[in-house]
Amino acid sequence: MENILYKDENSKYCSDCGKIIKLRAEICPNCGCRQAHASNLNEKNRIAAALFAFFLGSFGAHKFYLGKIWLGVLYLIFTWTFIPSVISLIEGILFLIMSDQDFNMKYNR
Structure with a gap:
């Protein structure tokens, strides 16, 4: 050795x-x-991204966490319309049903 x-x-x-x-x-x-x-x-965690999407998704926290800064800013700008809240709820569900392998291929290159 x-x-x-x-x-x-x-x-x-x-x-x-x-x-x-x-x-x-x-x-x-x-x-x-x-x-x-x-x-x-x-590396980004799939469960953490889902929790961010559920609890702080209307502010784009999950987008900031995943490194999608401009989308996070867009969510912040349109927070008052509640559209980001609905979209982030759907994204949170998608994160939970997505496999770890698919999540890693998409967000942990």
């Missing part, structure tokens, strides 16, 4: 013990802790 003595572009610190490990390591060889990857930290 290769022992890394200093941190370079191909290494990182373990999120639990702080030892230097390989950049692509999923489990720290020193403490056995599973490592969180940056790509996983930025």
Whole structure:
């Protein structure tokens, strides 16, 4: 096993013990802790999007969460018409019945 003595572009610190490990390591060889990857930290959650749509959808919160900023602004502008409320209710239901794979393909590229 290769022992890394200093941190370079191909290494990182373990999120639990702080030892230097390989950049692509999923489990720290020193403490056995599973490592969180940056790509996983930025992924959108289907259930969270549905909750945003149900509870704050009239303000476009789910659109902001999913990175659709201009649509979120459009929802904010037309909040007073209650049209975004109806649309977000439908979108919330669609998020709940959508499979995780379909959601990831659409929103977590």
